[in-house]
Amino acid sequence: MVHLEAKGIKKSFDGRTILEGVSLELREGELVSLLGASGGGKTTLFQVLAGLCIPEEGHVLIDGEEVTGKPGKVSYMLQKDLLLPYRTVVDNVALPLLIGGMKKREARSKASQYFTLFGLEGTQKKYPSQLSGGMRQRAALLRTYLFSRPIALLDEPFSALDMLTKHAMHEWYLKVMEEIKLSTLFITHDIDEAILLSDRILLLTGAPGRITKEIIIREEKPRNKEFHISEEFLEYKREILKHLESEKIR
Amino acid sequence: MKRKSQSITNKLWSCSAVLGLLFLWQGISSLRLIEPYLLPSPERVGRALITEFPVLMEHAKITLTEAFAGLFLGVVIGFIIAIIMDHFDKVYRAFYPLIVLTQTVPTVALAPLLVLWFGYEMTPKIILIVMTTFFPVTIGLLSGFRSQDPDAVSLLRSMGAGPVSIFRYIKLPGAMKQFFSSFRISASYAVVGAVISEWLGGFGGLGVYMTRVKKAFAFDKMFAVIILISIISLLLMKGVDMLSKKCMPWEQKQ
Incomplete structure (x- = not known):
């Protein structure tokens, strides 16, 4: 079941379009990562989804109900x-x-x-x-x-931590996620983190930002500790890097 | 432990400095380097302080009543003005320069006018103290309210918090530090303001006492009352410090 849905979001600041035609879905119990460069509009998209700012175009729906510009419907962490x-x-x-x-x-x-x-x-x-x-x-x-709220928006929650602490936090987070059933949308610019934690990864690229690719991580949860040094992991990483590279050239 | 012993050493140094100055002063008076009626010895000042103590306390009661009433009203009014100005930007832009302007008028210049308007009772004195004490509070609180992290505000908004909750959970506690440093200044202004306004007319109070002993050329009593006033100011500031520790326990646990 689709829990959170964004349809055709457009948002600009001072005449500069940050996001255009961004649509995404978050299903129940899923962890979806939004991956992209810093300053690419990820945080703006989160503010729209959290109801903290109103987009020029597009809608935000939770369980089919219109919540565009209404704060207090999702958990939000920076x-x-x-x-x-x-x-x-x-x-x-x-x-x-x-x-x-x-x-x-x-x-x-x-x-x-x-x-x-x-x-x-x-x-x-x-x-x-x-x-x-x-x-x-x-x-x-x-x-x-x-x-x-059954939906959590996490905006780079671990990026300020040192590497070892971050690693411990990932393991801990995956464990806790099992116990408390949450649907999570996760912003990060750390590719490894995205592959490790997500069910799906959405790549937000370009200016104005659009979602240009979806990658499904098929590895089962809870994930093995060896996963992040496995061949599959590298394959996902290669695919993401190739896409980001090709987007940069365009 | 180390910090504690360091603060004790600091106190030791400042205490010995005070003692040294007292000895120097006593020496100058004993050797009659300055005529004793112009500069009474510390010993004579101390004696005046003791013999005049009951009288001084009577006057101090009046001065303190004025200071506390003025300080209380000043803080309350300062608070209200800060909240209104923070909430309505237009009010802020219209009245902020005016409030700054009120502070460019010297207290001493205003006091006689207030006496003419309101007489020799407590009213003009309290008004004067309010006018000098509300200002630091308003300025301190305003800058405190405005220096809060906008991300913290949007986090609370994302939890469905309205302006009242944001004020209560972020703005008010976040401005406490600035508030107390302003309050400290206001407290010392209050005592000084009360004394100055009493100079210009009144029936009692340390300022009135001061003008009386001045006219009698009783320099020892003059010094005694000056010392009393500074002791009162110090105690008030100490009280504010204690209150601020009580109100901001988080500051102690860094």
Whole structure:
């Protein structure tokens, strides 16, 4: 079943067209990556999908319902963890519940239930500045999760982390994804990350940006640890690089 | 541990500097390098402070009442103005220059006018203090409100937060640091403002006391009241610091 759908999105800023005729679908339980160069309009597309800005043309539908320009329908997470420095970790992750009108005590206890699953045990009363980069990112993911929309838009959530932390986060994320059924649309400019995590990869290229190719990763989930050094993995990577190269020449 | 011992050493240095200056002053007076009626010795000032203490406290009560009332109203008004200006950009553009203009008028020039309009009671003094204390608060809060991360705002919007939630969860707590540094300045302005306005007329207060002892050429009492005023200012600032630590626990845990 199609969960989130974008049809013919066009968006420009200051007379420059950033996106044109972008359409995509996200099915239930799927993880789809949107891959493209920095500044190629990925983040703009996410803002449109999250309802934070209104496109000149096109529609956003969730379960067939028109939601163009209506925020609050999907979970949204950015590269920056955006944990508020003046709130404790538990109060940070409980923020979506508080905004949703839940009482403070109830929101805290609900948020606390997930701290172990997200590898944040014992950090409830700490402040974000006392956490490591990986922990902060997991806290931001938990906050996103607690917004409990069945669709999550993640905008380069791991790109600010060092390589080893990033690797650990990938493994952890794949594990958690199984436990909490989410449909995820994932922005990245890291090809390896996209192949490792996705069911499908959409390549957003050109100016104005369009989706010019779809690549389906057939490897079963949960993925083997060896997958990212296998021949199939390299084959996917080659295909993506070839396409990006040919788009650049055009 | 290291930081603690360092701060103790720092205090040791500043304490010995103060003590040294006191000895120097006492020496100058004892050796009669300056006539004692012009520069009373610290010992005489201390004695004046003790003998005059009950009288000084009576006057301090009046001054502090004015300072607190003015500071409270000034902070409240400063808060309201900042919120309105932050919310309505047109109001900001229309009134911001005017507010800056109010600060170019010297307090001392305004005080006699306020006395003429409102008499010798507390009203003109409180008005004067409000006029000097609201300004730092408004400016501090405004810059605090405006310096928030737009990405954090859009994140909250994506969670369905309206302007009230954004104010409550991002703008207000995010501006607390600027608010308290302004509040600290306002607190010291409040005491000084109260004293200055009392110079120009009134029935009681440390400023009135000051003009009286000046006319009597009682320099020791003059020094005593100056010391008392600076002690009061220091205590007020200390109070603000304690309040800010209480209100911003996150600042302690870096």
